[in-house]
Amino acid sequence: MKGSEPAAKREGASGTPVAEVGPNPILQALAERLPLWKRPGYLVRRLHQIHYALFFEECAEFGITPVQYGLLTILSTNPDTDQISLANALGIDRTNVADVLARLEQRGFVARMRSRADRRMVLARLTPEGEELVGRMHPAMARAQTRLLESLDEDERERFVATILKLLEANNRYGRAPLGASKMDHT
């Protein structure tokens, strides 16, 4: 495999006669003081990717992504919701909601129609096929969630989730969703 040994060693001075020295010592010092694996944002990004991988592994047969299932979940408890409310509930951008809905609609899991009360709004709801999918897929989705934290003991798991929730509340104003909206109807 290629990934195990340091990459710089694979070529280094041998293949690049142009290069004179090693890395800039000032930058080297910066990177040593705050390397990638000490940057919380980097760690969170990696964990996010792992969740994606686990989700795909468990839910491959359905061809549904985490975001898509999140949207389907909200629609399963809140039929006929407009796109901006969906964006707030899910914590993603409104244009992204429209994209995801379009794909789900094309596959027959979601139906959209203009509201008659306010003709600016487009309301989305699950089709019967969509409802069936949400129910059938739920165990696989739940397994992905469990597996993400299964290497922690019960105590650490609870603390971890509690800490993330605290961070989300503290940073409510960043990202796209006021956290309150995500409790729409799930309480």
Added chain:
Amino acid sequence: MKGSEPAAKREGASGTPVAEVGPNPILQALAERLPLWKRPGYLVRRLHQIHYALFFEECAEFGITPVQYGLLTILSTNPDTDQISLANALGIDRTNVADVLARLEQRGFVARMRSRADRRMVLARLTPEGEELVGRMHPAMARAQTRLLESLDEDERERFVATILKLLEANNRYGRAPLGASKMDHT
């Protein structure tokens, strides 16, 4: 604002005479047992988005994304690294590395050239402009990292980071990067 009240209430039965009842009670039960904000994967995704928002806020003047800065960091300590090694070190897909490098090259922060030792490989390194950028941008990046966890006390912050690292190691085989590779040269 629009995001504060439950979305389903905004139309509900009034605007949609077609609808007969509320949500499917079976799905409702599923969503109540495992709502979005109890799904670790969902929480991690939200936290990831918040980090992005904080990073952009701190680093807006530079027009550099978190992934781009991660790549620049690796190059600052490991010049002349090939794209697959960079992908392993950063934990992203190799095609993604090629995309990111192309953008950084176009802006003059990175130079790429074929290796003479192995003509399949493309080696990347920082230009002088790139080195200057990494150094100048470092404080803003560090602020974004600090702010993400600043609502935690020192104890909780350390536990949180330790837990993420444990999760990353336990799920080493998922996602794109064997964690070992990310310690390339930063030790």
Added chain:
DNA sequence: ATAAAAAAGGATGTATACTGATGATTATCG
């Protein structure tokens, strides 16, 4: 030495995720 296997990178296509601009509809204020 040559055929097969492996590795690196490129090209293409899909799916998030967001910004900014535009247009349509509704609400509001003078």
Added chain:
DNA sequence: CGATAATCATCAGTATACATCCTTTTTTAT
């Protein structure tokens, strides 16, 4: 009532993030 605000959706554009297929180059096995 009519000009203006605000609201909702869409469109265009950028940037990750990944899969799959393909070509070139290197390695390996026979």
